Structures are given as structure tokens and as C-alpha cells.
Amino acid sequence: MRILQLLTDTNIGGAGVCIENYLLGRMGGGEVFAALPKGGKIVRRLKAAGAKVIELDIAGDVSFSRGDIGTIKDLIRCIGPDIVHTHGCLTGRIAARLAGGCKTVYTKHTLGGGGGRAASLVNAAVTDMAVAVSQAAAIELMAAGLPGKKIRVVYNGCRPVPELSRSAARTAFGLTEDDLVTVCVARLEPVKNHTELLKGFEKAAGGCENRKLLLVGGGSLYGKLGGRAIYTGELVDITAAYRAADIFALVSLSENLPLTLIEAMSAGLPCLVTPVGGVPEVADADTALFTGTSAEEIGTGLTQLFEDGALRARLGAAGRSLWEEKFTVEGYARNLDRVYGELVQRG
Template identity: 30%
Template sequence: MKIVHVVYSLEMGGAEILVAQLCRLQRAHGHEVSVIAYSNLGTLGEALVAEGFVVQVLGEAPLPKTLTRFIGELRRLRPDVVHCHNPAPTLQAAIPARIAGAKCIVSTRHSLVAPPYNRGEEIAYNLVARCCDWIVGICDATCENLRHTPLALRNRIVRVYNGVDPVEPANAHPKEGFTLLFVGRLAPIKNLSMLLRATAAAKQQLPNIKLWIVGHGAEREKLEALSHELGLDGQVTFWGERLDVAAFFTDADIYCMTSFSEGLPMSLLQAMSVGVPAVVTSVGGMAEVVKNARAGLTAPVDDVRTMADAIVQIATNQAQRETFAENARTAYGENFTLDRMYEAYMNLYTRPRK
């Protein structure tokens, strides 16, 4: 089968990591896989090129020119499947894919799609998505929200949980104290100021608490200043963007996310694969998964006290921590492996649409 993935870029991010992993697995099963990026190659794109994948960057342009470029490229490639990732690539490539005669067109929404909706954007997406055979949400919350967007094609919306390769245990970082971990972009939507404040509150009962923040983004300087203001010097380490994240997950005691909005983050699934309990805010797919798996605790967005109490509860209750850890490993194996995601998408590529 000839498969083309369409993305905005292949810079480091959860959706982009998923696309790269899916490309590798599809090629390993004998399929011909390539990627078209609209904006730029990015770190992950460079890695795929080094591995022998064909990755094309069209370059940013007005929509009419972009549509023409996609029609030309897809007619040249003649793919069986065009898999668009997120709204912009769908708006740019779904119609050209239909014109080029692709047998199956899939659009995956990798975020929560939480209300209040941008009505104009969702109408435009749902009109173009009429060219798609399937619209995929990466958790039940995403699918449910998609069904309530204006002009939604409800009978074409299906859930495919994200999948990731399991983290290979690797101890590489000197570790002292009880360690919290966050891996991801340092962006406003991640609400990391809440995590810093919760860490400071938990420190009153856990004086040996540590927090590792792995990732980069525009918020770093602001967060470093807040960490200092909260008296967390020596407790918080900002590691920057890292490709070698296995040791962080292996050595962490709790995985924490305090996002305002979130789909189903890859980093949470990576943590679950090695049995790291989670404390997350009660939003989107991450709360859905943590609750259903009984793999940790949740707290309302911006409820610092409840977040801190959850951290302390897990830290001081070894039996509960071990139960959460075992539940996390079990849920990962049953629902969130890369092979399960691969099988779900391959079945979708050949399933007649409703």
C-alpha cells in the first residue's frame, strides 16, 4: 500500500512524534510511506530523511497555490491513502487527495477540540472533511467534542487511541529525593506555573521533592523566574529539549501534567509504559485515560492545593503508588502500544466509509 502522511511540519511535538513512529512501523510492514510537510522539515523530518524516507516540504504559500501544489504532488505520487494530521493539513490536502484519486483519505485531530469552538474554522474543516472517509479523534473526549462542532459528519468520526513504543528502562541521571517529571513544550497551554506552585506547596510535607522539566519553549524564562520566586532553587531542573528521554521516565516517581487543555499526550503513555503513576488536570484524554486505567489522580485546572495533595498522597502511600504503577503498565499494554495503533489505522484505511 502506498501511504502519504500530510503534516504542517515535523518539528518536535507529540503529533509529529506519532507520525514519525507510524511511518517507521508502516514501512517495516512493507508499505511505501512518504511525508509532505507544508511549512518546514524540522528535527523529526531530518531524522526521517536520514532513515531514507521521502519527505517533501512544499513551503508556505497562499491557499490557491498550496492546493495546486498538493494536486500536482498527489497526482505524481498516486497514493492509496492520504492521511492528514490536524485541521490545516486537512484543509490543504483533502480536496487535492480526492481529485488525485486516493482510495482512502483520513484526517486525525490530535488535540482535544474543546469548546468554545471557533465556529468559522470548524465549519470550514467539516466542509472540507466531506472529502475524507474517516475523521479520527485520539480519545473519547475528542470524538465527543467533534460530534458537536457545526456541520459535523458524525457517522465518520471514530476513535483511535494514540500508541507509542514502550520506554526502554535506562538509568542515567543522578537522583535524590522524590521526583516529579514533565516532558513537553513549555507553552502557556501547558499551565506549568500551576505545576511549580503545586511543587512548592507539596514541598512543605515532602522536603526532598524534585521536579524535572524536560522540553523547550517560549515560557522557559518566565517559568525559571517563577521557580526562583517560589524558593525552588535546587528542587527544579530545566533540562531543555532532549531526545534521550528514557532515563527521565525510568527514574521518575510521578508524571505530572497541569494543562488547560490536552488530547492524549504521548509523554503520558510513555510514562505508563514503565509504570509511572500520573497526576494530571481533569481535562481531555489524559484525564480520561488516567481515570479509566486507575493509574493516578486528577485535579481541577488551577486547583493548586488539590494537585499538591494528590502528589503528597501518592508519595506517602507506597501501596497505592504500586497499584497505580501496575495499572498503568497493564493499561498501556492493552490499549496504547504502537502496534495497536498501527492495526487500528490499517483497518481504517481499508474499511468502507459509512
């Protein structure tokens, strides 16, 4: 089977990481191409994972660009894939229809968005199968007019966070062994609710100087938030961030099924999360501590985790076990290949 993965992200986001994880988890057989805009930050990682990467002169970070249809159509005709799997790239699915000879798959990585009735009709017409990474996403796809028979739920998977000594990880960020560190790995955008996280952390940290907050990610709010935190910017390798931490926090206003939560669980970190979107499909009261979105609620949750080492240990161990059971890259790749096989068999 020949598969073409298409994305327009120029940053290292969930779509690109999902492609990387698929490549790392699959058992071999066939060819996987990955096409994306020139200069994409995840190019090196996709190559290392085994993709045949093609950088295109197409618009970045947009779902639809009329001027790029021809470029992508020519690529599809040149490669001759059985499957064209697009990640938010409506242009790619239209191009695949015009090129012919292949099936189209679309993964919905985020909740919300959409372009109204006309866009929904076009999406349904050019999509053979949609992959929803959560039940919440599947419900949203059906509400937008995509028939249920065209939707398959495939939960994200990730590799375990690599081992790294705690001291080496902490040294990378100027942290000491005595620090009690909360990490948040998320784009610095309003939907991720960093403003309330910072306020809640201030409440929980109080006068304890060893309580630290590590914020990993770039975005429109980078350099604008201030507060008592260490800002790393966007990191190509976030191993040290997870291995330096004692607690993981993700207090977003909206999420689909966050890869960073799964990664944190693989690292055995206790997690403080808001139960939004697909998050409750990953975590429950046995594997995470739920919080509301206000600074007061976040502060209460962080305080509980700061002061209860046994709770941190219990949640961390339970989260790691759940990751091993449901969210490995091997399971993710196997389930995605099942979707591809189903489409190819239909002819």
C-alpha cells in the same frame, strides 16, 4: 497500499510522534511516505522508523496555506497514494481532492480550535474519514458538523520507554539517587498549566531539598516561568527524563489523548493528571491520581504521592498493565490500518 502522511509541524509534537509510532507498529506491506516542511525536527526519527520522507517548501505550523495547495497536489499526483492522511493539514486534504485518485483521512490531535462554519463545511467536503484519538474528540468533530459515519475512534499507542539505568538517567540532569523526582513532559504553553504546577510543587516540596521537578519541553513560556524546577528544553530523546523520574504529572487545562501520559504508563510511572478531555479514557482511579487544576489541589496530590511509596508502586504497576492491554504501537497501527482498508475497499 501506498500511504502518504502529511503534517505541517516543525517541532516534535503529537502528530509527528503518532506517525512514527504507526511506522514502528505496522507489520509491513505497502509503502509509507511522510511529507512535511523543510527542516522539521522529527525528520530523522521518521526516516529511522521506515518512512520515505519528503521535505517540502511549504508553510510550517499552519493548517491552511492557499499558496501550498499546488505544491502538495503535484506531490500527490507524483506519488499516487491510495490514502492521504493529514494531521491538522487542511491544505493537504484540499490538494488531495484536486489531485483525485485517493481517499483522505484526517486525525484530530487536539481539542478546541476550528475555523467556524465555513471551515467546517470545507473540512466535511474534503474528508473521507476522520480519526478521533478519543471519544471526546469524536464528540467535538460531530459538533463541528462531521457526520458520525465518517468518524472512527483510534486510541494512540506508543512504544515502551526504553530501559536505561536510573543512575545514568539521573546523571544526565544533575540528579542524585536520593532525589524524589516529578517529571512533566509537555510544551511550555499556558494550556499545560505549568504555573500552577510550579506553585503546587513548591507547596508539596516544602523544605525537602531532595524533591525535584523536571520540566521537559520547549514553547512560548520557555525561560519565563522560573520557580524551583529543572528545565531541559525540547529533547529529541526523552528516555532519560522518564527513567530519571519517580512520578509523572500532567495537569493541563485541556487535553485530547496525551501521548506523554501513555508513555509514562509504559514506563511504570505513577501519574498525577487532571481528568480533562480524553484523559479519563486512558486513566481511572486504579491507574492514576486525579487532581484539579489549582496549585492547592496539585500540591495535595503531589504530597500524597511523595509520602506514599506503596501508592506510587500500585499506580505504576496498574498503569503499565493498562498500557500493555490497550496502548501499544502494534495495536495502534493495526487499528489505523483497519481504517485505511475500509476506505480502500469502498473504492
